[in-house]
Structure formats: structure tokens, C-alpha cells
Amino acid sequence: xxxxxxxxxxxxxxxxxxxLPCNHSTISGTDYIHWYRQLPSQGPEYVxxxxxxxxxxxxxSLAIAEDRKSSxxxxxxxxxxxxAVYYCILRDDSGAGSYQLTFGxxxxxxxxx
Amino acid sequence: DTEVTxxxxxxxxGMTNKKSLKCEQHMGHRAMYWYKQKAKxxxxxxxxYSYEKLSINESVPSRFSPECPNSSLxxxxxxxxxxxxxxxxxxASSHLSSGTQIQETQYFGPGTRLLVL
Numbered sequence: 723x724x725x726x727x728x729x730x731x732x733x734x735x736x737x738x739x740x741x742l743p744c745n746h747s748t749i750s751g752t753d754y755i756h757w758y759r760q761l762p763s764q765g766p767e768y769v770x771x772x773x774x775x776x777x778x779x780x781x782x783s784l785a786i787a788e789d790r791k792s793s794x795x796x797x798x799x800x801x802x803x804x805x806a807v808y809y810c811i812l813r814d815d816s817g818a819g820s821y822q823l824t825f826g827x828x829x830x831x832x833x834x835x
Numbered sequence: 836d837t838e839v840t841x842x843x844x845x846x847x848x849g850m851t852n853k854k855s856l857k858c859e860q861h862m863g864h865r866a867m868y869w870y871k872q873k874a875k876x877x878x879x880x881x882x883x884y885s886y887e888k889l890s891i892n893e894s895v896p897s898r899f900s901p902e903c904p905n906s907s908l909x910x911x912x913x914x915x916x917x918x919x920x921x922x923x924x925x926x927a928s929s930h931l932s933s934g935t936q937i938q939e940t941q942y943f944g945p946g947t948r949l950l951v952l
Contacts, residue, residue: 752937753937754937754938763945764943764945764946765839765925765926765927765943765944765945765946766878766925766941766943767942767943768940768941768942771938771940809877813937813938814937815935815937820935820936820937821866821868821880821883821885821890821891821936822880822883822891823878823880823941824880825877825878825879826877827877828877
């Protein structure tokens with residue numbers, strides 16, 4: 723069963739904000755929400771993570787719904803370099819334990835110049 | 836330095852060949868990972884090493900043999916692979932917290948693109 727649901731693809735104009743949604747209706751109280759992205763021909767890279775409160779870093783912001791059943795990754799000004807597949811990942815202590823990143827299908831973001 | 840390096844970038848091998856993939860990091864990370872990524876699919880975990888010991892093997896066939904000779908190096912030895920093993924092989928590393936790792940960031944290398952003929 724998919725733990726997260728994301729749109730397959732999204733488009734954004736360059737220099738405009740982008741809101742990438744993720745649904746995780748079966749999230750448990752101790753699951754962390756992580757976002758990674760994978761640029762073309764590269765390995766995934768960490769973007770941001772959070773538990774309950776909204777989070778900001780130099781790359782992006784993470785808005786977490788009050789019931790934690792959804793979250794949104796916000797890129798404040800999309801650039802061409804932000805074109806990538808964005809993965810929303812729940813991390814817990816099940817399966818391979820807390821080591822595992824279980825990637826879903828992700829959202830492919832295209833940025834239009 | 837937050838870089839994970841992988842060599843070679845590309846590899847073509849026959850089904851009877853033996854080859855090795857190499858991964859290196861100098862971030863002092865004591866957890867290292869191998870992931871496999873098929874075309875247009877997400878990465879899937881294969882192996883985890885913690886403190887240079889294999890801690891997780893996600894039911895990977897024995898034709899893939901990982902090795903962690905020291906805290907900076909991770910190898911993946913390949914033997915008698917099948918064409919369906921063609922994929923991007925990603926190495927990653929992370930710090931090891933005491934207890935749960937669910938907040939630790941994993942740093943990925945660019946991968947080795949493997950083609951098995």
C-alpha cells in the first residue's frame with residue numbers, strides 16, 4: 723500500500739512559487755515527513771523534513787496540515803534548476819527500520835522559462 | 836565536503852563477467868547504503884552497512900555482494916548478472932544516531948549506470 727500520494731507531474735513558470743502536495747492519510751504519530759528530489763542524471767538530494775510544525779530552510783518550506791494527513795512542499799521562486807522529481811517520504815521504524823527511505827512515484831516538476 | 840563519489844559512472848558487462856562498483860565518502864558517516872533504480876522508477880533499498888557491518892539485506896540475490904572495507908568505502912561486487920539487473924546503482928551515506936535514524940539525512944552519489952548484455 724502506498725504510504726504517500728503525490729500528483730504524477732506539475733508545471734511551474736520560472737520565478738513563481740510552486741506548491742507540491744503530498745497526501746499521507748495513514749501517517750502515524752511518530753512518522754517524520756521527508757522530501758527529497760532527484761535532478762536529471764543525478765542521485766536524490768535531501769530537501770527538508772518535519773514532524774508537526776512548519777519548517778523552513780534555504781531550499782524550501784514545508785507546510786504540514788494540522789491533522790498531519792497532508793503536507794505541501796513550497797519552493798518560493800522556481801528556477802530551471804528546480805526541475806526534478808520530488809519525493810515525499812514518510813520515515814518510521816518499521817520494515818528495514820529507521821534506515822530506510824521508501825520512495826514513492828514522486829512528482830515530476832517541470833519549470834517553464 | 837558533502838560529496839559521495841561513485842565509480843565508474845557507466846559500466847557495460849556481460850552475464851559472465853565479474854565487476855565491482857565503488858563508493859566513497861569523507862563525511863565521517865558510519866551508515867552506508869546501496870539502492871537500485873530502474874528506469875523511470877523510484878530508488879529501492881538493497882543493503883545497509885552500519886559501523887562497517889552489514890545490517891540490512893533487502894532479499895537481494897547473491898549475485899550482488901556488498902563489501903565495506905573501511906568507514907569511507909563501500910563496494911558492490913557483481914557476478915553472473917542478468918539483463919534485468921541493468922539499472923542505476925546509487926550509493927548513499929548518513930550519520931548514525933543512537934537509536935532511531937528517522938531524522939538522519941542520506942547523502943547520495945550520482946550513481947553508476949549499469950548495462951548487462
